[in-house]
Amino acid sequence: MAETETHPLRRRLPDGIMPEEEITRTENRWVAVMLGMLGLMMVVIVVTGITDSLHPPSNVETIDPTTLHLGGEFAESNLGTAREPDGSVTARLVADQYAFVPSCTLVPADTPVKFRLTSTDVIHGFLLPVTNVNTMVVPGYIAEVRTTFTRTGVYSMPCNEFCGSGHHGMLAKVEVVPAEQFPTLTADERTSCAK
Numbered sequence: 001m002a003e004t005e006t007h008p009l010r011r012r013l014p015d016g017i018m019p020e021e022e023i024t025r026t027e028n029r030w031v032a033v034m035l036g037m038l039g040l041m042m043v044v045i046v047v048t049g050i051t052d053s054l055h056p057p058s059n060v061e062t063i064d065p066t067t068l069h070l071g072g073e074f075a076e077s078n079l080g081t082a083r084e085p086d087g088s089v090t091a092r093l094v095a096d097q098y099a100f101v102p103s104c105t106l107v108p109a110d111t112p113v114k115f116r117l118t119s120t121d122v123i124h125g126f127l128l129p130v131t132n133v134n135t136m137v138v139p140g141y142i143a144e145v146r147t148t149f150t151r152t153g154v155y156s157m158p159c160n161e162f163c164g165s166g167h168h169g170m171l172a173k174v175e176v177v178p179a180e181q182f183p184t185l186t187a188d189e190r191t192s193c194a195k
């Protein structure tokens, strides 16, 4: 008989209404499933983090943002693109509210390029669309990205971390020229395409 198959607690309730105990049991079941999934995801994150030795996307190199302008690597005279003894180039930029210096970075194509950036104030973003270049620029740290451009042309370089009221206007560019058109630079010469 149908009467005997029904849950004992449901017996006196109208059809379709679950007794409280059964609702609690169902809820507990789903909480257990959810905690299980959460635990599994945590394990995946920790295990892949350890086995793949994941670390922040940039090299962890610190710098005092209050003395950048006084000298050292990010002094104004050292910004722009430099030629390294091995033929590669290093472009150094400073990000601040609301501009990148230099506003136009000149680099040669088919040449290893190392970008080194830091911020004087808040977190900014360094992104070159359709390339693998994308990093945060955090005050107190030097962000480093390596890439090689195979296509010449002008890449727009928008700040992609909201950095304040002028964020939308924080835009610079990177101009990639054929390697033979890139100026020959001595060890202490820097170049850029900023006007």
Ligand SMILES: [Cu+2]
Pocket (backbone or CB within 6 Å): 096, 097, 098, 123, 124, 125, 159, 160, 161, 162, 163, 167, 170
């Ligand atoms: Cu910014």
